[in-house]
Amino acid sequence: MFIEYLTNLLGTVYKVPGTIDPEKSFLELEVDSLSLAELGAQLADDLGIEVAEEDLSSTTTVAELAGLLESRGADIPA
Template identity: 65%
Template sequence: MFVDYLRTILSSVYNVDGVIEPTMSFEELELDSLSLAELGAQLEDDLGVTVDEENLTAATTVAEIAELLEAQGAVVPA
């Protein structure tokens, strides 16, 4: 559920091309530190959860952030 949400954001907002696999890190998706900070702020705005900087690094995978969002009780916006 959150993986699809993240794929949509990454492709539409951050212009990530190609297939976005859950096992891919943000480094592999070529997101820089500024983009990661913006993504964290967007997740907070959209979902009402806080994603700490140490949880959103270049080495973090899409699946890891999806699991974190789920664990925090976030709800994908309709």
């Protein structure tokens, strides 16, 4: 559920090219630190859940972030 939301967000808003493998880190997906900061802010706005900077590092995978959001009870916006 969150993997689809995040891969869609990364592809459309952050222009990550191609198919996004959820097991790849943000570094491997070439998402820079500024985009990670923006992503954290967007997740806070969209989901109402703060994501700490250390939870959203270049070595974090999409799947790990999805698990974190799920564990914190986030709801995907309609």
